[in-house]
Amino acid sequence: MGMQLSQEAVQKANEEYQVMLQSKEQSMLVDSIVTPFFLGMKNEGFSLVMSQSDCMILRPCPTCRGSYSGKYERDSQTYWGCPHCNEIVDD
Ligand SMILES: [Zn+2]
Numbered sequence: 001m002g003m004q005l006s007q008e009a010v011q012k013a014n015e016e017y018q019v020m021l022q023s024k025e026q027s028m029l030v031d032s033i034v035t036p037f038f039l040g041m042k043n044e045g046f047s048l049v050m051s052q053s054d055c056m057i058l059r060p061c062p063t064c065r066g067s068y069s070g071k072y073e074r075d076s077q078t079y080w081g082c083p084h085c086n087e088i089v090d091d
Helices: 006-021 034-043
Strands: 003-005 068-072 079-083 087-088
Touching: 006 034, 034 068
Parallel strands: none
Antiparallel strands: 003 087, 068 079, 079 087
């Protein structure tokens, strides 16, 4: 069962991304596609699952074949979120 970030969530995340770009507070992967999606996910309560070496866990998206489908967690359930399709699926 897939979900998607709402238009409002995407819009808000893009605004936060613009602010972040100007603040130079860039402790994470900054990418015009990945970062706004990540911020939107965070606003919806998803947090990134990090690998042992403290990196984002990524995989190619099975839907669009794009890179950077990232692993997220919410309420002890893991999900994959693709910034290209804007799609969130159960792990
Ligand atoms: Zn995708």
